[in-house]
Amino acid sequence: xxxxxxxxxxxxxxxxxxxxxxxxxxxxxxxxxxxxxxxxxxxxxxxxxxxxxxxxxxxxxxxxxxxxxxxxxxxxxxxxxxxxxxxxxxxxxxxxxxxxxxxxxxxxxxx
Numbered sequence: 636x637x638x639x640x641x642x643x644x645x646x647x648x649x650x651x652x653x654x655x656x657x658x659x660x661x662x663x664x665x666x667x668x669x670x671x672x673x674x675x676x677x678x679x680x681x682x683x684x685x686x687x688x689x690x691x692x693x694x695x696x697x698x699x700x701x702x703x704x705x706x707x708x709x710x711x712x713x714x715x716x717x718x719x720x721x722x723x724x725x726x727x728x729x730x731x732x733x734x735x736x737x738x739x740x741x742x743x744x745x746x
Contacts, residue, residue, distance in 0.1 A: 638707070639700075640693075640713075640715070641693060641698055642715065644717040645726060646696040647698075648717040649698035649700070649717075650696065650697040650698045652682065656682070662682060663684075663699035663700060663701045664680060664681070664682060666706065668709045690703055712730075712732065713728050714728070715727075
């Protein structure tokens with residue numbers, strides 16, 4: 636089992652997004668943790684074609700996710716999810732390593 640999981644809703648949405656691209660072959664969602672945001676770290680989600688040599692690859696139900704090693708350490712035990720609510724639809728990370736997060740859920744801090 637991977638140290639990072641993809642929910643069924645996120646896997647479905649990633650597969651949908653990729654299938655709508657002009658050339659979907661080898662495409663994946665890159666999940667990164669960057670310094671910044673209102674709480675110290677922020678998540679970045681980006682469609683990419685290239686897997687770096689040291690990337691972790693997580694696959695589920697036709698969805699592919701790349702995570703670099705530094706981000707992977709900060710995401711250990713986390714789950715990528717996709718929520719579709721009245722306020723909008725977006726990817727979110729349920730991260731047990733986050734001590735706190737901002738109201739929008741796109742940034743977090745560590746304990």
